[in-house]
Amino acid sequence: MLLNIFRINVRNVLKMSSIERIKQNADLAKQTIQELKNELNFLNKEYNNILARELREENARLLAAVEEAKAHLVKLEVKNGIPQIPVPNQTSRPVTTTAVGSSEPPKEEPPKAQKEPKPKKDKKPKEASLEPPVDIGRLDLRIAKVEDVQKHPDADSLYVLKINCGEDKPRTVCSGLVKHVPIEELRDRTVMLLCNLKPVKMRGITSEAMVMCASSDQGVEVLTPPSGCTPGEPVHCEGYTRQPDPVMNPKKKIFETVAPDLLTDATLRACYKGVPLTVPHKGAIVAKSLANVPVK
Structure with a gap:
């Protein structure tokens, strides 16, 4: 009789310890998943930062290349006597050129005389209507x-x-x-x-x-x-x-x-x-x- 009771208690203890282990494993799995999510978010942010930095650097290189190409083009046009037209709102002073082989400096064009505004003509007052009286x-x-x-x-x-x-x-x-x-x-x-x-x-x-x-x-x-x-x-x-x-x-x-x-x-x-x-x-x-x- 005592032996049977002992066996039942042992089985109950084993069952309880198995449930506790399952719970502990589940909690550990949740914690591990959350840590993996956090790590993935961190990696995504880092990747985006690296990608943005690389794009900015690439844009800067491209802009520098464009400016270099423009400068080279301007030099070639100047060398071939092509006049340079100033671009509106351009901060730098436009390049002026002379014909090929000319030793004279470029002449500055005199400013155009502004037209004086025409005086406004006084409007003649409208004549009052001479409608006869109502009679x-x-x-x-x-x-x-x-x-x-x-x-x-x-x-x-x-x-x-x-x-x-x-x-x-x-x-x-x-x-x-x-x-x-x-x-x-x-x-x-x-x-x-x-x-x-x-x-x-x-x-x-x-x-x-x-x-x-x-x-x-x-x-x-x-x-x-x-x-x-x-x-x-x-x-x-x-x-x-x-x-x-x-x-x-x-x-x-x-x-x-x-x-x-x-x-x-x-x-x-x-x-x-x-x-x-x-x-x-x-x-x-x-x-x-x-x-x-x-x-x-």
């Missing part, structure tokens, strides 16, 4: 005669008129007078026409002017020029110079600025700021019955 004088108001009236084919509220305003051919005018003025009252009628609005298309037909009317909630009346007027006669307003634009620029809103001051007065005369619109030596432009209402 009734900018509107091209003329006497005109309606030669033909038709209903607009695509707009129930519009007439299409052919109006003679003293030009080579009559102008086409679209006017929204259908609900206010019977067609018979417009035929062969003399009117006051605003002729320098920008032409616009109204339901497919280009309108080239505007028939001036007295307008209010009570109704709309076409203004009537004095008797004896002929198509093309200009309409004036005393105190304002008549200098109409060929075509009023919509962006400048000339008509929109003037329109609030266009009104009929208590005696039915069409006025601008209280001054009647007239045909010189013939009379004023008047409404039929609408007093103190806008003209448009």
Whole structure:
């Protein structure tokens, strides 16, 4: 019995000592591997340093060889009379040469005279634009005669008129007078026409002017020029110079600025700021019955 126990203990001791030896060997192997890694890193660094030093030395030798070759080339060119051109930003002074066999020293070229800067011309100030004031004088108001009236084919509220305003051919005018003025009252009628609005298309037909009317909630009346007027006669307003634009620029809103001051007065005369619109030596432009209402 005691012999068996002794044998078991011996086997256990042997097993434990074997495990300990394995562990020790594993630790030793790890340590050895780490030392080998460190040694390899050191060798790599040393190799790189040696390689870099050799490359620097080789570059220095090559640069020296290049400079020697350049110097030799320059000597050969000088010997054969080839002039040397200075290189920009070159620190050393360029070599100047003379022709082969010449005993005279090279002549220095005189410095080129610098051109004096030309005096700047004074810019002339731009002349201020002489645009006339925005008033009734900018509107091209003329006497005109309606030669033909038709209903607009695509707009129930519009007439299409052919109006003679003293030009080579009559102008086409679209006017929204259908609900206010019977067609018979417009035929062969003399009117006051605003002729320098920008032409616009109204339901497919280009309108080239505007028939001036007295307008209010009570109704709309076409203004009537004095008797004896002929198509093309200009309409004036005393105190304002008549200098109409060929075509009023919509962006400048000339008509929109003037329109609030266009009104009929208590005696039915069409006025601008209280001054009647007239045909010189013939009379004023008047409404039929609408007093103190806008003209448009």
